Amino acid sequence: MSENIHPIFDRxxxxxxxxxxxxxxxxxxxxxxxxxxxxxxxAEGVERRLLELGYLAQxxxxxxxxxxxxxxxxxxxxxxxxxIRRIAEISKLYxxxxxxxxxxxxxxxxxxxxxxxxxxxxNDFHEIYINTPLAICEKRDVKGLYKKAxxxxxxxxxxxxxxxxxxxxxxxxxxxxxxxIDQGVDKVVQYIIETVRI
Amino acid sequence: MSENIHPIFDRxxxxxxxxxxxxxxxxxxxxxxxxxxxxxxxAEGVERRLLELGYLAQxxxxxxxxxxxxxxxxxxxxxxxxxIRRIAEISKLYxxxxxxxxxxxxxxxxxxxxxxxxxxxxNDFHEIYINTPLAICEKRDVKGLYKKAxxxxxxxxxxxxxxxxxxxxxxxxxxxxxxxIDQGVDKVVQYIIETVRI
Numbered sequence: 001m002s003e004n005i006h007p008i009f010d011r012x013x014x015x016x017x018x019x020x021x022x023x024x025x026x027x028x029x030x031x032x033x034x035x036x037x038x039x040x041x042x043a044e045g046v047e048r049r050l051l052e053l054g055y056l057a058q059x060x061x062x063x064x065x066x067x068x069x070x071x072x073x074x075x076x077x078x079x080x081x082x083x084i085r086r087i088a089e090i091s092k093l094y095x096x097x098x099x100x101x102x103x104x105x106x107x108x109x110x111x112x113x114x115x116x117x118x119x120x121x122x123n124d125f126h127e128i129y130i131n132t133p134l135a136i137c138e139k140r141d142v143k144g145l146y147k148k149a150x151x152x153x154x155x156x157x158x159x160x161x162x163x164x165x166x167x168x169x170x171x172x173x174x175x176x177x178x179x180x181i182d183q184g185v186d187k188v189v190q191y192i193i194e195t196v197r198i
Numbered sequence: 199m200s201e202n203i204h205p206i207f208d209r210x211x212x213x214x215x216x217x218x219x220x221x222x223x224x225x226x227x228x229x230x231x232x233x234x235x236x237x238x239x240x241a242e243g244v245e246r247r248l249l250e251l252g253y254l255a256q257x258x259x260x261x262x263x264x265x266x267x268x269x270x271x272x273x274x275x276x277x278x279x280x281x282i283r284r285i286a287e288i289s290k291l292y293x294x295x296x297x298x299x300x301x302x303x304x305x306x307x308x309x310x311x312x313x314x315x316x317x318x319x320x321n322d323f324h325e326i327y328i329n330t331p332l333a334i335c336e337k338r339d340v341k342g343l344y345k346k347a348x349x350x351x352x353x354x355x356x357x358x359x360x361x362x363x364x365x366x367x368x369x370x371x372x373x374x375x376x377x378x379i380d381q382g383v384d385k386v387v388q389y390i391i392e393t394v395r396i
Contacts, residue, residue, distance in 0.1 A: 012242055012245075012246075013242075013249055013257075017249065018249075018254070021249060021254065022254070044210055044211075048211050051211055051215065051216075051219060056219065056296075058291075059210070059211075060291075064294070068291065069287035069288060069291070086267055089266045089267035090267060090288060090291065093258075093262060093267070093288065094295075096262070097256045097292075097297065098254075099295065
């Protein structure tokens with residue numbers, strides 16, 4: 001094979017070229033909140049709405065992360081950190097691919113979200129706080145996890161016997177108590193479009 | 199927040215919807231070959247050519263994987279396996295995002311590539327063998343690694359003191375010895391477009 005490399009190969013396809021191709025700026029939107037707060041439901045609604053509006057977005061959440069790349073991690077403190085580290089690294093890859101990345105993870109502490117922000121890069125990291133009171137999350141208990149946490153069947157559960165530290169200065173906060181899901185989606189989509197529109 | 203979820207939220211954005219949006223079928227193209235065989239150079243050329251032709255592709259290689267998500271892995275046998283497992287899981291995420299994924303990794307054994315194929319799924323996994331004789335790779339020695347391997351400064355180096363098992367039945371094989379890089383890129387692009395064209 002010739003060692004005379006054609007100049008076109010001297011440089012990788014840049015993120016900015018992908019952004020032009022997709023007609024959007026890429027960024028990470030990090031949804032944090034209690035289990036059952038509605039994070040993933042809202043993120044999935046946002047993903048679909050963005051697609052309808054011509055934007056390419058991808059939700060990363062427990063369903064596609066914990067069952068795939070992070071299926072060898074436990075819920076120990078060390079593994080929770082590694083869980084978030086890998087998610088942040090994948091988000092960084094996605095952003096460099098030009099894609100709007102919607103991460104939906106409890107990510108309960110300031111420290112763990114700070115880790116994610118440092119990996120992704122501050123300019124690309126937007127914190128969206130899905131603020132749903134614990135009482136409501138627990139009443140819903142879609143996955144039956146709060147019941148298990150209360151009975152002691154599972155331990156270290158955020159909001160019950162493990163702390164949730166609310167974001168101090170999120171880019172967007174949804175108080176969902178008196179907000180329909182589609183209203184929440186609207187608010188997030190509006191914020192994202194302001195960020196990603198070219 | 200209302201528990202009456204609008205029907206549109208009942209389902210996630212499907213891979214097929216993203217493929218329609220991007221006007222391409224997604225798949226993983228897995229480049230295997232010795233260190234210095236030209237895998238990444240070809241993959242990068244393919245990535246750019248595809249973009250020019252209107253296709254969205256992403257190269258995953260040592261540069262964006264080993265320095266990011268896999269920066270906590272060594273070159274032990276166990277960690278090499280974990281390296282490939284994570285790459286395959288990320289490729290699966292990318293394919294579900296509708297993106298043509300170009301993986302460029304030595305991935306020296308039948309077993310390790312089989313692991314990758316099983317994770318990605320057989321229908322989405324295309325093996326591209328960059329067949330460059332060891333003597334040529336060693337003569338180039340772009341990164342100076344062969345020299346270090348010969349001197350014993352590094353051990354377990356593929357082709358020197360660790361085996362490379364050529365694919366038995368790759369979807370595409372490039373014998374690069376008498377092939378210019380852009381010719382190699384042409385061949386791969388042609389094969390990929392036949393696969394991803396809608």
